[in-house]
Amino acid sequence: MAAVLESLLREEVSVAAAVRWIARSAQSSEVTAPTRPQAWPESAFRDDPGEAAALSSLRPLRKEFVPFLLNFLREQSSRVLPQGPPTPAKAPGSSAALPGRPGGPPRGGRGARSQLFPPTEPSSTAAAEAPSARRGGRRRGPGPGRERGGRGSGGLEEGVSGESSPWAGGRRPRGSGSPGSPSLARSDPPNLSNLEEFPPVGSVPPGPAGRTKPSRRINPTPVSEERSLSKPKTCFTSPPINCVPSSQSSVPDTSPWGHGLPPGCRSLQEEREMLRKERSKQLQQSPTPACPTSESGSPLPSRTGNLTAEPADPARVSSRQRLELIALIYSSCIAENLVPNLFLELFFVLQLLTARRMVATKESDLEPIPGALDSLESPLFQSVHDCVFFAVQVLEHQFQVLSYLDKGTLKLLAENERLLCFSPALQGRLRAAYEGSVAKVSLAMPPSAQAVSFQPETDNRANFSSDRAFHTFKKQRDVFFEVLREWEDRHEEPGWDFEKGLGSRIRAMMGQLSAACSHSHFVRLFQKQLLQMCQSPSGTGGTVLGEAPDVLSMLGADKLGRLRRLQERLVAPQSSGGPCPPPTFPGCQGFFRDFILSASSFQFNQHLMDSLSLKIRELNSLALPQPEPSDEDGESDVDWQGERRQFAMVLLSLRLLAKFLGFVAFLPYRGPEPPPTRELQDSILALRSQVPPALDVRALLQQGLRARRAVLTVPWLVEFLSLADHIVPLLDYYRSIFTLLLHLHRSLVLSKESEGEMCFLNKLLLLAVLGWLFQIPTVPEDLFFLEEGQLDTFEVDTVTSEQGLDGMPVVDQHLLYTCCPYIGELRKLLASWVSGSSGRSGGFVRKITPTTTTGLGAQPPRTTQGLQAQLAQAFFHNQPPSLRRTVEFVAERIGSNCVKHIKFCQKKSPGAVRALLPEETPAAVLSSAENIAVGLATEKACAWLSANITALIRREVKAAVSRTLRAQGPEPAARGERRGCSRACEHHAPLPSHLISEIKDVLALAVGPRDPEEGVSPEHLEQLLGQLGQTLRCRQFLCPPAEQHLAKCSVELASLLVADQIPVLGPPVQHRLERGQARRLLHMLLSLWKDDFQVPVPLQLLLSPRNLGLLADTRPREWDLLLFLLRELVEKGLMGRTEIEACLGSLHDAQWPKDFSEELATLFNPLLAEPHMPEPQLRACELVQTNRGTVLAQS
């Protein structure tokens, strides 16, 4: 391999030929010659027989070239980008990179900076020099795909623990942890905090070597005195001491920043002050900060963690030609998708660009060895200058990709002073791209979520087998949300554990789901909630169901933008785990994962898989409406925005669902490690190969490719596959999927832009997700560098006539960054460079001044607009989703139509102007007039639209709403009738509750005990009965139970009246009601009973032993009121004689005083015997009159 590189360097072989040679190895020969980067000279494409000869001898090594190149670059950069512990003396194996010693002794010594890709195992005997020992003596399966390489356990740990990132994993060491027995490998801690390993070019390490600079620029605030004393402060002037490797900590502290600054001993203010001074000093020393050229030739010896970076100077690049060549071939490999992960390479290049300094080496190393220029004997990167030069070279070739990155990244690139220094042209292009970019992408995740609303069509009783099942589901839903709320409140508390906190509750709930039907109900709820909560990017919404008010929205619209940006900086994850993070379940997704794990219910998982599969199929085949083909130039962007939004929603939902499907489907097979022995692996393979896939993803992928919908299908498929276990890629079924994906990856050459080609950003999305997939721990690393023959089988007969999604600009930067947050690492890397070198970038970094809001607890003063939006949101939440879609559809169509109409303005106005003006008008005048007319017409149309459309729509809507209301709502009068009020009633009667309470008081007073001065006035009693009458006639507020109690109380009251038990207020001697008054009251009661009560009145209570007993206790007994009442009852037909008789009959059982029984008998016999006993005339008149008087008085 090195030979190829050597011959390139010696210019024996042209770069173009070499790339073609490699590409052929990777791709079948029918593929045309690689498209060249624009920078290539025409001559580079001549095929030279000599070149061919030189290369043909190396044919068997072709497919090893790219991994070799990548590893070579990584290794060469190890001095600049030392990850983890400083690179120790290299193992002898590292000389594998040197020519003449191909293969070399086994590599993989511990601690060596690992290779990105271990050399692939050639399948032919030509690679016999590759001993199995090189792979640590592990037994290999046949074929390259079987090779498990030196990787240890996968990144996916079996973690039920509620830890924030039990899935945090990463590439296991390559070539380092591998050797030896499985037990050795297993003894390795499964976690990948070991940063010396993958990704070698990885994320910003928390470690040493100048890369440790806190990149947040927030004013640090000491929390408390104690803390600041007990612990060294780690604000940005003080590096974390404990991380400094010994070899570097021995370097004397001569840095200007750290000078005499024992960490933790100074106050922040002091440190700041010193910083300020130092900065001004520096600014004076180097007035041209953009391209600083240090006086001293050697890198500043400085402490790690220091802010300064070695200045890079284009004039001091050591071997330009060699670097240019390698940059060219490296760029070509990237352009041809010969590297597995485009963004990983970009990240690496940016790391080189922002390299701070060379790790100090022997002085001689810094001098180029004469005569070694064209070989690989001398280090490729001899200084920071070399690194930056190389990086800028590569970036120049990759400009097209860069130009599609988000605005923030472009800004950082355009403002990078090294880039400006090394290639002003590139800087200019980047600046132009930045200025033209509209792709503002926020790296913060917008919070969102609400609970799943009740859907009558699926959730009501009719959908359940029994009341019990329905009720159980209700309860389960409550438990589910209770668990969710608790998780939300507590999952960030240290020491809180999902399983411990919620596990038993979840399992108890799952235990109640006995019937299959209830499982499917619960699964539907679960899935809906999952979609609702996690659909937002990465589902890392801050508060999900949170009670906390949104602080930002409380501040009102002004300053909102600035505060949003501030929030973004504060909230955005500092690093999401490097450019190739392992699959994780961020934010609320963690809840759903842990729920599944804690529930550990087979039935639940099965139902969930069924449901997820169904939904995936449904969404995947969703016919995304295509905007009408535009006849005009640049069809209004309105249309595409709608398309994009819908596409993004579907895609994100699919990815989420597929991720969980993958999680559940492969859950039973997941283990920390690949099977240790071949025999074991074979038996597992034999078992697994007969298990049908949970969802026929291969068929869906094939369909997707055929219908040119890869941009929709592949991203979710990648999510699904990312959660596969170690065996999956070895199964024939899935291998064929990977083969398809590999071929797709190769075919997505970004520079190809022709008719029917996929859109650039669509390609970029697919490249990003595929590249990420190829780096997943469970995917064999050599899978990417498959034998060339395997890819020839790839055939997709696309229906070219039909324009599929792939050819439409459905992906924008926002979606790209949402699906692939790791691309944001590029920006973070650049940003950290800026913040690190803030001292020299002329105040580029602005300080954040903390803003406090006053009175957070107070009611949120919201803006009307925000409130309106919230109202609309709330409105849609409770309506079927179709309603929202309809409204949005209409709004969009109308909007776009309006825009179209305005364009007519453009077509028609010139014609009209021409027709109206005299024929002899000069052409120039005519065209000016036309233009002005168009402009004015447009302006007028817009003004009219803005002035009228809203008013029109409002009027329209108002009319429609009132129509609907009239049609729906029953008439208020009818409602009143229904309750039994008369039409004229104004509902001013006393409330029933008040009356019950009042009457109860009277009863209590009568029954006692009471104080001597207590009593009621007869007037009050009359008033009470009058009110009772009003209430009974109004009925607005009356409900049957209240009326029943009123009826009963009124009977009790009558009994007390009859027994003369009501204490009357008045002269002390009186204390009893006058007979006349009593009769009047009884008469009122009689009339209420007869005319006003609509419930049965329990009049028999009058003759109950208890009430009659009241009479028994009085001496002398007064019977006349009772007789009066009974006669009236009979007369008014309220009680029949037989009824009275029955009541009296039952009285015989009671134990009365003997004389009472006798009296009773004597008195009642005549009443019962006589059919009619007329009331004395006089009395009746008297009663009627007084009664009338009372009524008059009341009114």
Added chain:
Amino acid sequence: MILTKAQYDEIAQCLVSVPPTRQSLRKLKQRFPSQSQATLLSIFSQEYQKHIKRTHAKHHTSEAIESYYQRYLNGVGRNGAAPVLLDLANEVDYAPSLMARIILERFLQEHEETPPSKSVINSMLRDPSQIPDGVLANQVYQCIVNDCCYGPLVDCIKHAIGHEHEVLLRDLLLEKSLSFLDEDQLRAKGYDKTPDFILQVPVAVEGHIIHWIESKASFGDECSHHAYLHDQFWSYWNSSLGRHSCRILTSSPSATRDRSTNN
């Protein structure tokens, strides 16, 4: 009418270990003349219920029941017309209606062959005439009409208040032309747990979005807010309605319409 927390605390402070009788309520009214009787009663009732919840268990031990029953028997043996049961309840700091239930249950156990069912006891408490013993019937009746926090009459009053508030609320909604679904309509649609009203188009009140309204028609102290939240509101939220809600916990707003009557 808005009651300040301090006012509320003052009222609640007065209610510590006060028997739930007419007399207590009367004293309360004299002490806080500016508050409506409905408000005072609602607070009284809630405070007393909290108290009963705390002490309920100790009155239901078999020893306690036995001792109460013996004291009752002795009391009525001496004088059946005296308020034996009511005094007993006040003495041991228990609600008269609940004391009546204990004694009635114990009495029926002694006099009936089968232990009395709950519905029989409830029916007798609603209508003491059904109690086979005349003296006990009077005693029970006395307890019930004198208890202002427990018992069938109080329950009925509370129910009536709840209903009245629903009606008032509906009228207000109609008056404001807000489109809503009431409980019956929601049930007909198959909703399992329903608040009183769901607004078909949410509204904003003082910057808060209102989706649904549940009128509790009782004084909204912190404790009851919390309890309702747990028992009901979360369910609404879970099942249907988004988190925006309006709970109305007040004392009777119609109190101002009533003529105040003092006995």
